[in-house]
Structures are given as C-alpha cells and as structure tokens.
Amino acid sequence: MKQGSSSRKVNEQARQILADILLFDVSDPRLRDATITGCEVSFDRSYCNVFYTTKPESYAKTAEAFERAKGRIRSLMAKRQSWRVTPELRFILDETIDQAERIDYALKADAARNAGAEDGPEDAESIDA
Structure with missing residues (x-):
C-alpha cells in the first residue's frame, strides 16, 4: 500500500520519538542493544507497529523487556508528541x-x-x- 507524505511524516516522527526515548529515558539494560528501525502508525493513530532489531542472542530478552516497558514508553511518547491520541505500541522484531x-x-x-x-x-x- 502506497503511503502519502503525511503518513510517512507521522511514521518518521513516531520512530524518532521512540528512538530518543529508548536512548535517553529507558534504563532497562536488555534494551540497550535494540534499535528502532521503523514505525507504522495506523490512519486513526490508535496503534503503532514499532519495528526493532537487536543481537540474535537477545531476541527473547529484548521482546520481554519491550513488553514490560511499553506502558512507560507510551506515556513518555504522549508527553513528546502533539497528537490527540497516543497509539497503542506493538513491538515487532524486524528480521x-x-x-x-x-x-x-x-x-x-x-x-x-x-x-x-x-x-x-x-x-x-x-x-x-
């Protein structure tokens, strides 16, 4: 499906916000090696698929850490973005x-x-x- 320029901007904005949060605000050592590679925000901004990559030996630990931290990450995201709704975050390993x-x-x-x-x-x- 072809993306318009506005949805590309929204996706890139979400990726940048989440990358900054991961870099500066999340202290879980299991997320230290994770890199946000992309985001797909739904049209109504109710959810956001967050694609990440990490070392192969830490796939399971990183997935567990994202699951535990997604509430905090979402609340930090709400403070940094100007959207009416903060999307539900779904972390997906980018293979x-x-x-x-x-x-x-x-x-x-x-x-x-x-x-x-x-x-x-x-x-x-x-x-x-």
Missing part, C-alpha cells in the same frame, strides 16, 4: 537485516562453489592427460 545476511551468505557460498566448479573441470582434464 530484514537477518534475512539480508542469510541471502548475502548464500550468494557468497554460491559464488565460491561456482568458482570451485570452474577450477574443478580443469583439474579433471589435467588428471586424465
């Missing part, structure tokens, strides 16, 4: 970076395998001769 790393690894492995296949027949010809 695009992990997927990109897996694709990159697969492409490199395929390139190495193809390079090995190009070397392989030449070696086989020299053995036959």
Whole structure:
C-alpha cells in the first residue's frame, strides 16, 4: 500500500520519538542493544507497529523487556508528541537485516562453489592427460 507524505511524516516522527526515548529515558539494560528501525502508525493513530532489531542472542530478552516497558514508553511518547491520541505500541522484531545476511551468505557460498566448479573441470582434464 502506497503511503502519502503525511503518513510517512507521522511514521518518521513516531520512530524518532521512540528512538530518543529508548536512548535517553529507558534504563532497562536488555534494551540497550535494540534499535528502532521503523514505525507504522495506523490512519486513526490508535496503534503503532514499532519495528526493532537487536543481537540474535537477545531476541527473547529484548521482546520481554519491550513488553514490560511499553506502558512507560507510551506515556513518555504522549508527553513528546502533539497528537490527540497516543497509539497503542506493538513491538515487532524486524528480521530484514537477518534475512539480508542469510541471502548475502548464500550468494557468497554460491559464488565460491561456482568458482570451485570452474577450477574443478580443469583439474579433471589435467588428471586424465
């Protein structure tokens, strides 16, 4: 679905506010390595999907920490934004970076395998001769 410029601005404003809150106001050490990668605020601003990324070994701890802190984060957000309604926050792990790393690894492995296949027949010809 295509976003208009006003919804892009709202999403970016929400992302910036939440990133600042995470950086300056939340003291939970489990959220230290989390990064807000994007937000999708509903048209009526009743909810906001907050996408985040963190280290793979701390996925579960970070999700639990966001669940515990979302009320405080929402109240801090209400103080910083000028919307009539403060959206309900839904924290969602952003797996695009992990997927990109897996694709990159697969492409490199395929390139190495193809390079090995190009070397392989030449070696086989020299053995036959």
